[in-house]
Amino acid sequence: MEFLPTQIDITKEPMEVGPTCHYVMGGVEVEPDTAAAVGVPGLFAAGEVAGGMHGSNRLGGNSLSDLLVFGRRAGMGAAEYVKSAKAVPVSDAAIKAAAERIQAPFTRSGGENSYSLHAELQEITHNLVGIIRTGAELKEAIEKIAEIRKRSANVSVAGGRKFNPGFHLAFDLDNMLLVAESTAKSAISREESRGGHTRDDFPQLDSKWRQVNHIASFDGKEVTVRKQPLPALPKELFDLFDVHELEKYMTADEIAKGGAR
Amino acid sequence: MARKLKMRIWRGDADTGALQDVTVEANEGEVVLDVIHRVQATQMGDLAVRWNCKAGKCGSCSMEINGKPRLACMTQVASYGDEETITVTPLRAFPVIKDLVTDVSFNYKKAMEIPSYEPPANLKPGEARMQQVDVERSQEFRKCIECFLCQNTCHVVRDHEENKKSFAGPRFFIRIAELDMHPLDILKNRKQKAQEEHGLGMCNITKCCTEVCPEHIRITDNAIIPMKERVVDVKYDPLRWLGTKIRKREGIV
Amino acid sequence: MSGVFSPTRAKIKERTLRTDKWWLQPAITFGVLISFVIYATFRAFENKYYFAEPLVSPFYSPCLSTSCVEGASLFGQPFNNQYFGIGISPALFILIFPLGFRMTCYYYRKAYYRAFWMSPPACAVAEPHTKYTGETRAPLILQNGHRWFFYFGLIFNVLLTYDAILAFRDAEGHWGHVSVGTLVLLLNATLLWLYSMSCHTCRHTLGGRLKHFSKHPVRYKLWSWVSVLNHKHPTFAWISLFGVAFADIYVRNVASGAWTNFYFF
C-alpha cells in the first residue's frame, strides 16, 4: 500500500482511516444472456452499472471477470439487436424539451449551487445510508433526498457550455439523486442484514429475504420500489453444494425442494 | 486546522487567458486538488479541471504547480511555505482547451504509431509462457499511468512545437523498450524504427521525464539509454553488425 | 514564437513559473566542469612535473612521445616531441581517449547539455534555442560512438592500475613500499574502475542487450550487479573526475618539489 508523502509518521502518530464507496452492487436490471435492459429497448448494460450480478456483496476480483463475460455478452446482444431494430422516432417537441432542459440552468440566476447540493447529498447518504443503517435514519434520508430533489430544479450555473464542471454537475445531480433515493428506499424495505447492507435494527440474516430483489423505478417525480421474486436455484447448481452450507442461506422449504427442476 | 491559502489559477482558453488571484481555505492534510475543488465549489463554478481517482492512479489531474509538472492529487499543500502563493497552470506543452484542461490527443496519436505486441504466429491463446526474469524489465514500464507529465516536460516538444510530428516522447520510448525487451515479442526492426520513425535520437537524455514521473519509472536509465544502446547495436556498430551476419545473435533483430 | 509560446498553448508570458532555485544545479555543474577543463588544459600544455619516481600523473600516462622524461614511458615512444615545427606535449597524444570517454558519457551529456548548452537549463524552463535536432545529426550523432571510448577507457584503466601497482616501490625502485602517492594512484584507479563498470554501455554489453535473461544466467547476474553500480553512475562520474584531478595535483606538487611524498614504510 502506498501512502501520500504526508507529514505523518504512522509509526508514531495515529493515522486517519475511513470507509469510502468501493462498488455499487445494484444497477440497471438486465437480461442475463444479452445484457439488454429490462423495459428500455436498445439499452444494454454491463459491468458495475448493471445490477443483480453480485448479490449482496461482490467478492474481490469478481468485477474483472464480470466485465469480461458480460461486456462480451452486451456487445453481442447489442449487435444482434441492431440487425432488426428500427430507428426510434423522436418528436421535435421532445428534442426541444431536451434542449430547453439543458439550457435551463444558464437561464436562471441566483439559484442553487450544484456543488453545494452535491455536498449536501453526499453528507446525507454518508451519514444516513452508510454501511450500518437503521429504519429511522433511512426514513430521514428519504425525506432529505426529496428536499434536495426539489431544490435541484432550481440550480443555476455560471459561465458557458464549454468544459464547465458546474454545468455537468447540474445534470449528474439528477442521476445521483436517482441512485441515492433507490438505494435508501430499497434499504428501508429490506428488514434484515446481508452482505454490504447492515440494518442495526434488523441485525440478522433472514433466509426469506434471499428470495426477493428490489426493483426501483422512477416516474419523473419519485422512486418507487417493488419486490420481485428471485428464480429458484437450479437443481444442478443446488447439487454442487453441501446441504449444511445451503442451510445457512435457504429456508427449510427451499432445502426440501432441492432446487428448481 | 484551516488556514487561508493564496493561489493564482490560470483561467482562459486557446485565445486568451491570465492568472487570477484567489484566497481559499485549506485544511490540514489537503492536496492541491482539494483546494482547487474548493475554489470551484465556492468561487469559480465553471473552473475546468480534469480529475478522477484522487489517488495518483488515473493520471488525469496533471497540471503545473509553481511551474513544476505534477499530479494535483498527489501534491500536498503543506509542502509549500505557509506564506507561499501556489500558482497553478495547465500543462504548457499541449494545446489548452479551457483553464487547467489541455488537449492531450498528441499522445494518443503517438500511441497508435507504435507497432503493437507481436507474438509468434503459432502461439495459441493460453500457451504463452514467460519467465519472471525475462519480464521484470518490461514490468517497470507497465506502471505507467499515462499522466503524460513526462511528455509535457520533455523539452524536445515542449520547447519545439515543430518536433511533435517526428518525436514520440518518453512515454512511448518506454513502450518501445517494453516491447523490445518482451520475451515473446518477435517484431523485427523495433530498434531501427525507434531511431528512424519515433525520434529516439532527438532525446538528449537530459532526464526531465524521469524527474517528473509520479510512478518513479526510471525512464531515461532503464528505457531510453538501453534503447539507444540497442540502436547502436544495429545502426552504428559495424563490428556487431558484422557479427550478426556471421552468426545469429540473441536479441539483435 | 515556438515552444511554450506557441499559439495553441496557454498564454503565459513567463519562460518558467518555477519558484525554486532551478538555476543552482546547472550553475554548479558549469562552475565545476569549467574549472576542470581550465586546469586540465593548463596541465596538458604545461609539459612538466608529471613524473616523480615512482609516481606518474594520470594526465601523462602512458607517456608516448620522445619528450617524455626518463622513466615515464613504459610503452616506448612512438611519437615525436614535435610535428610541423610545433612542440606537442605528450599529454595531447592520449587526451582524446579519457576526454572522448567523458564527453560521450550518457551522464556527462546530460550535465553539459543542461549547464553549457541550456538545452534545457532545467526541467520546465524554456530553452533559448529556436531549433533543436537532438543527437540525430553531425556532430552530436557521434555520441553513438560512446562504446568505442568505453573500450579504450578500459585499456586506460588497466594502464593506470599498472601505474598504481608500480607505486608500491620507493624512489629507487625497491618493491614493498607504500607512500601517500601509492594511495592516491590506487584511489584514482579504483574510482576509474567504478566509473567504467557503472557505465550504461557496460550494463548493455554485459547483459542489457539480451532479450532472454533466463537463457543467460551468468550475464543476468553480471547485469544485475552492474545495474546496482549504474544507479550511482553520476556519483562515480564526479568523484572519479575529482580523483583524476587530485592525483595529477599530487604528482605535480611532488614532481615540482613543493610536497614530499611521505612514505608509510
Ligand SMILES: Cc1cc2nc3c(=O)[nH]c(=O)nc-3n(C[C@H](O)[C@H](O)[C@H](O)COP(=O)(O)OP(=O)(O)OC[C@H]3O[C@@H](n4cnc5c(N)ncnc54)[C@H](O)[C@@H]3O)c2cc1C
Ligand atoms: C479502489 C477500487 C479498487 C478496485 N479493485 C478491484 C479489483 O482489484 N478487482 C476487481 O475485480 N474489481 C475492483 N474494483 C471494482 C472495479 O474496478 C470496477 O467495478 C470496474 O472497473 C467497473 O468497470 P465498468 O467498466 O463497469 O465501469 P467504469 O470503469 O466506472 O466505467 C464507466 C465509464 O463511463 C464513463 N461515463 C460516465 N458517465 C458518462 C456519460 N454521461 N457519458 C459518457 N461516459 C460516461 C466514465 O467516464 C467511465 O469511463 C475496484 C474498485 C475500486 C473503486
Ligand code: SF4
Ligand atoms: S531524457 Fe529525453 S525523452 Fe526524457 S525529457 Fe529529456 S529529452 Fe525528453
Ligand code: SF4
Ligand atoms: S511514464 Fe511516468 S510520467 Fe510518463 S506518462 Fe507514464 S506515469 Fe506519467
Ligand code: FES
Ligand atoms: S486524480 Fe487520478 S491521478 Fe490525480
Ligand code: FES
Ligand atoms: S561512461 Fe557514463 S555512460 Fe558510459
